[in-house]
Amino acid sequence: MPLITHPVRAYFSHWAKAGNRHGVHSPFVYHLIAEVLRVPTKASEFAAVEKLRHKLRRRKDCINVTDLGAGSRHLRGDRRRIGSIASSALKPRRQAEQLARIANHFKPATIVELGTSLGITTLYLAQAAPNARIHTVEGCPATAQVALNNFHLLQADNITLHTGPFQDQLPRVLAALDRLDMAYIDGHHAKEPTLQYFNQCLAKAHNDTVFIFDDIHWSQGMEEAWALIKVHAQVTVTIDLFHFGIVFLRREQAKQHFRLRY
Numbered sequence: 001m002p003l004i005t006h007p008v009r010a011y012f013s014h015w016a017k018a019g020n021r022h023g024v025h026s027p028f029v030y031h032l033i034a035e036v037l038r039v040p041t042k043a044s045e046f047a048a049v050e051k052l053r054h055k056l057r058r059r060k061d062c063i064n065v066t067d068l069g070a071g072s073r074h075l076r077g078d079r080r081r082i083g084s085i086a087s088s089a090l091k092p093r094r095q096a097e098q099l100a101r102i103a104n105h106f107k108p109a110t111i112v113e114l115g116t117s118l119g120i121t122t123l124y125l126a127q128a129a130p131n132a133r134i135h136t137v138e139g140c141p142a143t144a145q146v147a148l149n150n151f152h153l154l155q156a157d158n159i160t161l162h163t164g165p166f167q168d169q170l171p172r173v174l175a176a177l178d179r180l181d182m183a184y185i186d187g188h189h190a191k192e193p194t195l196q197y198f199n200q201c202l203a204k205a206h207n208d209t210v211f212i213f214d215d216i217h218w219s220q221g222m223e224e225a226w227a228l229i230k231v232h233a234q235v236t237v238t239i240d241l242f243h244f245g246i247v248f249l250r251r252e253q254a255k256q257h258f259r260l261r262y
């Protein structure tokens with residue numbers, strides 16, 4: 001194992017190169033930064049979800065995990081404590097809040113999430129976009145069952161959970177949709193699968209669809225996937241926040257890539 005891992009190197013490089021909203025001339029991106037990405041969320045807004053996260057972190061019971069993705073850098077073995085998963089595999093509060101603000105801002109009617117885990121980001125999306133139908137996909141049956149219980153607990157009835165590999169479930173989910181307004185891809189962080197899921201989603205995307213990719217700097221393969229997504233013919237604006245890569249297809253925008261510190 002190298003002393004400095006890929007994400008650590010990428011993090012320093014991001015901070016050295018990233019700018020802030022003052023260098024941004026696109027009104028669309030400037031507005032997004034000023035009104036959505038930077039604006040703090042009131043702690044009370046997602047208090048119920050955070051209370052649930054807190055409870056999950058304290059759980060000592062174990063589940064048998066089926067790992068279908070690129071694995072975890074923190075957890076080893078098939079049998080894992082729910083508390084360990086909650087402490088290491090989920091988006092931290094501030095990033096989940098930012099994801100929720102994006103969903104709330106664009107008011108998507110249909111959201112696809114790849115990578116449910118225990119359902120924390122799904123619950124953020126469900127609360128931030130109450131009129132949306134959220135299709136979330138989780139490959140590990142035992143993890144999916146915990147997520148399902150969490151959705152019932154918080155009475156999130158705008159979520160549909162699909163259990164199975166993304167490779168099988170995503171084409172099925174997309175086939176049943178007229179259009180896709182938002183996609184959040186947080187699982188199977190490897191180059192080819194990420195590009196494959198992006199291309200599949202594009203078939204149901206439209207001018208105002210927003211894509212959010214997690215962990216774009218997780219590995220060399222993810223760096224390569226992100227670089228290819230940026231140059232894709234249908235992609236116009238991208239925003240690299242380090243923890244998220246946001247992608248827009250808006251034809252009215254000039255092709256431009258932003259790297260920001262928020």
Ligand SMILES: C[S@@+](CC[C@H](N)C(=O)[O-])C[C@H]1O[C@@H](n2cnc3c(N)ncnc32)[C@H](O)[C@@H]1O
Pocket residue numbers: 066067068069070089090091114115116117118119120121122137138139140143164165166167186187188189
């Ligand atoms: C990082 S976790 C998702 C965290 C969640 N979005 C959150 O922050 O609350 C990624 C999840 O994707 C699932 N996953 C990874 N690769 C998969 C694949 N190819 N098919 C189905 N599920 C997969 C894993 O089982 C894991 O639970």
